[in-house]
Amino acid sequence: MVLPPNVSEADFSAALGEFRSAVGADWVFSSDADVALYRDSYSIYWGEPEERVASAAVAPATVEEVQQVVRIANKYRIPLYPISTGRNLTYGGSAPTLRGSLVVDLKRMNRILAVDEKRHFALVEPGVSYFDLYNHIRERNLEVMLDVPDPGWGSPVGNSLDHGVGYTTAPFRDHFGSHCGMEVVTAEGEIIRTGTGAVPNSDNWQDFHYGAGPTIDGLFAQSNFGIVTKMGFWLMPMPEAYLTGTVTVPRYQDFDPLIHEVSYWEDLGLIGMPDYGSPIGGGFFAPPPAALAALMASGWPSIDALERFVGVEARPAWSVRLHFYGPEETVRANWQAAKRRFSGAIPGAAFQDGEFLRLPIPPEQEPTLPDKPRLGIPSLEVFAMVARNPSTANDPADGHADFFAMIPRKASAVWEAARVMFETYREMDTPAPYNPFSTPINYYSRCFIMAAVVPTWRDPARNSRSRELFARIMDRCAERGWGCYRTAPAFQDQLARTYSFNNNALLRFREKLKDSIDPNGILSPGRYGIWPASMRNTRA
Amino acid sequence: MNRVFRVVIACVMLSASAAYAQSDATRQKGNEVFQYWCATCHGRGAGMPGTIALTAKYKGALPGALEDRTDLTPQAVRFVVRNGAAIMPFFRKTEVSDADLDAITEYLVRRSPQPGERANTGR
Ligand SMILES: Cc1cc2nc3c(=O)[nH]c(=O)nc-3n(C[C@H](O)[C@H](O)[C@H](O)COP(=O)(O)OP(=O)(O)OC[C@H]3O[C@@H](n4cnc5c(N)ncnc54)[C@H](O)[C@@H]3O)c2cc1C
Numbered sequence: 001m002v003l004p005p006n007v008s009e010a011d012f013s014a015a016l017g018e019f020r021s022a023v024g025a026d027w028v029f030s031s032d033a034d035v036a037l038y039r040d041s042y043s044i045y046w047g048e049p050e051e052r053v054a055s056a057a058v059a060p061a062t063v064e065e066v067q068q069v070v071r072i073a074n075k076y077r078i079p080l081y082p083i084s085t086g087r088n089l090t091y092g093g094s095a096p097t098l099r100g101s102l103v104v105d106l107k108r109m110n111r112i113l114a115v116d117e118k119r120h121f122a123l124v125e126p127g128v129s130y131f132d133l134y135n136h137i138r139e140r141n142l143e144v145m146l147d148v149p150d151p152g153w154g155s156p157v158g159n160s161l162d163h164g165v166g167y168t169t170a171p172f173r174d175h176f177g178s179h180c181g182m183e184v185v186t187a188e189g190e191i192i193r194t195g196t197g198a199v200p201n202s203d204n205w206q207d208f209h210y211g212a213g214p215t216i217d218g219l220f221a222q223s224n225f226g227i228v229t230k231m232g233f234w235l236m237p238m239p240e241a242y243l244t245g246t247v248t249v250p251r252y253q254d255f256d257p258l259i260h261e262v263s264y265w266e267d268l269g270l271i272g273m274p275d276y277g278s279p280i281g282g283g284f285f286a287p288p289p290a291a292l293a294a295l296m297a298s299g300w301p302s303i304d305a306l307e308r309f310v311g312v313e314a315r316p317a318w319s320v321r322l323h324f325y326g327p328e329e330t331v332r333a334n335w336q337a338a339k340r341r342f343s344g345a346i347p348g349a350a351f352q353d354g355e356f357l358r359l360p361i362p363p364e365q366e367p368t369l370p371d372k373p374r375l376g377i378p379s380l381e382v383f384a385m386v387a388r389n390p391s392t393a394n395d396p397a398d399g400h401a402d403f404f405a406m407i408p409r410k411a412s413a414v415w416e417a418a419r420v421m422f423e424t425y426r427e428m429d430t431p432a433p434y435n436p437f438s439t440p441i442n443y444y445s446r447c448f449i450m451a452a453v454v455p456t457w458r459d460p461a462r463n464s465r466s467r468e469l470f471a472r473i474m475d476r477c478a479e480r481g482w483g484c485y486r487t488a489p490a491f492q493d494q495l496a497r498t499y500s501f502n503n504n505a506l507l508r509f510r511e512k513l514k515d516s517i518d519p520n521g522i523l524s525p526g527r528y529g530i531w532p533a534s535m536r537n538t539r540a
Numbered sequence: 541m542n543r544v545f546r547v548v549i550a551c552v553m554l555s556a557s558a559a560y561a562q563s564d565a566t567r568q569k570g571n572e573v574f575q576y577w578c579a580t581c582h583g584r585g586a587g588m589p590g591t592i593a594l595t596a597k598y599k600g601a602l603p604g605a606l607e608d609r610t611d612l613t614p615q616a617v618r619f620v621v622r623n624g625a626a627i628m629p630f631f632r633k634t635e636v637s638d639a640d641l642d643a644i645t646e647y648l649v650r651r652s653p654q655p656g657e658r659a660n661t662g663r
Contacts, residue, residue, distance in 0.1 A: 034633060038632065093629065387627050
């Protein structure tokens, strides 16, 4: 059994007794076997003393029970770690930031409080998964579309509170950005409603997000200032149609005008997440074709050399797939207009028509549909990318840790980021899945991501290499001025240090807030580098 | 046939069919829980990560889809659901309760040899 730091065994067992009276004995998990289910199965410290494991878990079913849990935790100074659906794999799973914390598992709070198909919003509790919300909408044929992350078993609340992302148009695929109204239990056990939810008897909580005065919603994401018990989300009206088309451009240096033109469509809100590719370079993380590997044998090629290489290969250097949502007439017209504009901007641009689908997708068509998340359909199919497959049949990784460098939306930054990643892997003698044709991801519409996916294992020896690689990537990117948007507890202190402008003024401000909002430091100590005063010297 | 004997037979039949009905209900529940929590990875058909992984693991010697297996044991199913397997994480009890797990197990081993019968694992 692991105890919370500075809590005696006697106090802990007294606290467990009080938690049992608060939520019912069945919903306090304290046996080793039950607590082990709160481990992060992708932990990069699996089985080592530094692995962040819980002391126990408690699963309240109502807001009042959450308040009681918080009061008991204050009484005994027990650190709590709230999770919603707890499926935060690659970013910590359901395990706490601080070893010995008590996980507050909100999975049982799973009511869908509203889905409004006229004003296009939903109001949900933390335990409602994307699958649940989707099923609710489809069973009632409601005319709204979700924006979902790749894995459908997470929740709008949990996902958005870690700044999660999806695939449709810009306002919706930023999940935190599309929330409207929160209910929060504070560290002192009080209930706050944000936005217009603070007006007694308001009937527009999910219609107007600001209310009046400073907004505080941002304090509850990637942080430790409260336990969110309800959250509203704006939804897309169900579009009539979905149409895709691919643009290819011939030259290496066409990438910049390509990005610029895509950004026009993106920032007007006319497309979903653009899907960049490179017919010459292969796909996302694909090993470079032999000719490209040969070109790279003597170092990172110059732009001239790359341009010549593209000329000889006689295949397009870059591609982008665009996804239009809306009435049939306008999606067709937009694709037509896109062809005209891309042709005008980039000589030699070529076009391939893609899918045209009428929405909503009839249920019998769903199973065979690729790219389900782009149509707001939750699934777990993304795990096929990382699961055992014929090429890893004897040695599949047990998990992975994702690093997303946030880089500006321009070709030179993509090329430089690919090179920084490449060189960092090489410093560690690790095969580098990057080349001059590596493509960015565009989850957040205004910013590109250069991604690294580092394998994790249930094997300390291999994990130690993965950790070193991961930490080095974070440092190299920070040296270059690129922060990352999200990371697992194992790297949250390091991540917080990369946002260090003016002697860590931002972190110091957050910690001042922490001290006044959560005086006993009981909520998720250490999350995203924010430690309560009593623990600041334990920072990694 | 003597009367007592007939009554005994009737009782045995009744209790057997009650047991059968009960395990039928458990299996039905197991099927439902499986469809919700597991089939999203282990379903039949293309794109299913669990099915792809198990096809790669057994290289065709066993079916890729768990529901088509005839060699699964209750111990194996329980172990994997609470301990995970490679990228498949384990499930918390707020997700898959012990009762749910019993039901899933019943459902998945429905075609496996009963204790005492010789297992045909195909390996
Ligand atoms: C193969 C793969 C693909 C992935 N693809 C995506 C993707 O496309 N997009 C994406 O966003 N993510 C992706 N992820 C990451 C992750 O799995 C998802 O973001 C997932 O939705 C997060 O888990 P969750 O929703 O269950 O959140 P939770 O685990 O419930 O919550 C995440 C964290 O937020 C905090 N939190 C949660 N609830 C509360 C609360 N009520 N009050 C206060 N704090 C709270 C906690 O610190 C918690 O640890 C992927 C992961 C894998 C393995």
